[in-house]
Amino acid sequence: MKSDESLYHTTTINPHGMPGRAYVLGNGELNVQVSSPRKPEEPGTNPEQLLGLAQATCLASTLQTIQEGRGIEYQSEVRVGVDLKYDTHGLRFVIEVQARIPNVEPEEAQKQLDFAESRCPVSKLLSGNEDVSVKLVDKFTV
Template structure:
């Protein structure tokens, strides 16, 4: 959307690479991110694309909420927890992402307004906005993190 209405004004560029496929070490070319990845369906230690995209959304959305808190003169208390599920699709596979958001220091209406603003400003929320598999919910408590 922005790409159509604004000139592209790049403030930061970073590069990441995966050479190994599903098992091994991958990360950013600047060395700031280096992780072992593995299949979530095998008993091998490591993270995976599910956790990486979930944490990207959680961090981007919570950083954006932190800016909204500051704009409202509030201390930072928001927390974003994301559930990522994996399963078959036709063809291939699919993820489902549900972001649960707590903004405990404000009433529900204020929290809902802050979250709506954050969703409209957060780059990762925007990238995922076209998918029916992605949801964002304001909650008082997180659901049980069952496996």
């Protein structure tokens, strides 16, 4: 397979902004109500939640693949905190990723997390951003 060949493609659409609906083009796989996080009276999800879910799911599944490949039962958990903050050009996201990898020595757990971060497409997309941190933890704070 060529490196530029797509393994999967999706098209997502938001035709109305917020509040409104956003969906995946196709067989109705995902169709969600969206709203602003700054208007809690409006039901729906928001970009902060979707970004956090994307990061948590991608990194957790990458860790799972790594651990299962090493014969380790997957017991890890990834939590992502996403904050919306002001900056000099409007708004920005600040993302804190925490991973807990139990029953693995801390040095080995850090190696697994570093390797997963280097392989997870969402982590690669966000890498180098000063507003993103990834930490190995024993207890979650996010």
